[in-house]
Amino acid sequence: MGQSLWFASRGTGLVTALLLTATTVLGAIHAGRVTSARWPRFTLHAVHRNLSLLTLVFLAVHVASAIIDPYAGIAWLDVVVPFVSTYHPFWLGMGAVAFDLILAVVVTSLLRRRIGLWWWRAVHLSAYALWPVAMLHGVGIGGADTRLGWVLALYLACAAAVLVAVVRRLLVRDPDRDARRRAWTS
């Protein structure tokens, strides 16, 4: 087997980063109420949801291969409890934080009807913190990988995409929200 598990972990980690970025970007676009004939909002939402589930699959392989591979001595506990590992405690800890947040976002989305919109929204908004934390984990722990030109370019492209989507979301006007804000003054 040799190093194959370790390579698998690094590779799936990078793919997870790409998928997470795509999910985040689509989520921000969706929340920003973009509609077009070719991309109706329900399509956007369906892709957002399916990409997030695909992210989970790659994340599972990424985590499992990193643990099973004996090279770094990562324990199962290190996956969910941040900053306790012997291997790069800080950068791996960032990964653990991101992992916990992803689980929280996914679980609350599955239980959205049960827990109500307020809690769902509160947790779902943490995705905007989750994304940079996950990316920092990748950049920091990636070591030599991160110094590869194409990997660096990929990270920069991801950052640009999320930045554009989030700024767009903040700038977009929502008549419903505006009307609600000004209506009741008593």
Added chain:
Amino acid sequence: MDIVSATAGDATTTTPYRMRLLAGWADTGTTAGLAEHHRRYAPLPPAAFAGRGGPARLIGLVESSGLRGRGGGGFPTARKLAAVAAGRGPRTVVANGCEGDPAGAKDRVLMELAPHLVIDGILLAAHAVGAAEAVLCVHEDSSAIPVLAAALRERGATRTPIRIVEVTRRYVASEETALVSVLDRGDARPRGRFPRPTERGVRSRPTLVDNVETLAHLALIARYGDAWFRAAGTDDSPGTTLVTVGGAVNDPGVYEIELGLPIGAILQVAGGPLVPVQAVLLGGLGGTWLGPEFVRTPLSHAGCRTAGAALGIAAVIALPAAACGIAETARVLRFLADESAGQCGPCMFGLPAIADDMDELALMPDHAGRVAARLRSRLAVIPGRGACAHPDGAVRLAASALHVFADDVAGHAEGGPCRWVGQPSWMPVPAPAGRRR
């Protein structure tokens, strides 16, 4: 506003006018203290409704009296009482004295002149439904508050504790789910039509929300019985009612009349028209315009329904023949749009849109036909889509204006802008310049 009561002098079609709620008080115009209250009405007969079957007997009496709510909906009071009485767990009575509609003043007048009658009604309702607490909701800064507070002090400890809660002075704040919401979380906005407060009201408990006039009638029914109550009024709307008469009459004010009295006679009760009257706005600001046929329209639920209107809060505003009904309606619509709680899309966007349309009809006659068509299509799409009936009332007002003032619409389409714009309004709404925001 003058507090005047009178007899229905010229009323030709009904039995002699009776005063019940305001009997005596209105002559002096001063508040009735407890001693005076007892002298006029005698203390409540406690024995009649005591014991295990007492509350059920009281509800049965209310049912056979045919009493219907006086807060606007006209719902049979006994049905509400029975629904709350059948609920589980501790129950609450909320007496609604907020009167959010500026067209009405009857609740304030009643609470100021006969506070003990309202308190009797609250205690009886609490007894009927088995409530352990009662709340009396009144608009903040209302002149009725010190009167009610004094009356409650005079009573000492009541069987069911009653506390007064002041509610923000907004149109929709007197809607029943808004009252439940303000008591639960201090937010005086309607919460939606289901579940009803009779099932899940204050603290999610079964809650009776009744208008203060309804409760005052209840206090009289408990004393004098169902047959006595039915001796006035009509089959479908028994008893007397308080009406607020405003607009172009000689003595605007609050009067007690027998239900079924034609609206023409009601204007006579209020001193008669000041000038020739072309129409009346019936039922409150979110009410219905009635053309000249109002003179013979009986003020009862069935009579109003036949005329295509609703009794609502029994307010009547007389509009002079010289005034422009379209311009007046536009002013009221602007007020109603500003009073939207801003929770439901069709209301927070729809009401300003129809107010704009009505403004345009009065001001820009060039394309009146197009504006009227757009307004009609909007009126068709808004009703029934809010959490409360506020948008429905605004639509009812606008639709009836297009119908009753069709000549004005046509006239605007021919001539220049409305001559009445800029004139003082006959409608009891704040002047546009003084609006919030």
Added chain:
Amino acid sequence: MSRTPLRLRVEPITCHAHGICRELLPELIRLDEWGYPVLDDHPVPAALLAPARVAVRSCPSLALRLDRMA
């Protein structure tokens, strides 16, 4: 599955005019000029029950419901 007729209802306070229900179910839902759904009171035809359920599930505000008709 029960045979009780079902109808679509929207919670007016919760609805924030996302308009996704209309994209998914144009047969039964149209939008007013401000983007809020206009529903009729008729029962949902059996053939449209599946897309109606998808529309209910997809409402970002959880404002759309399928209710038993009284």
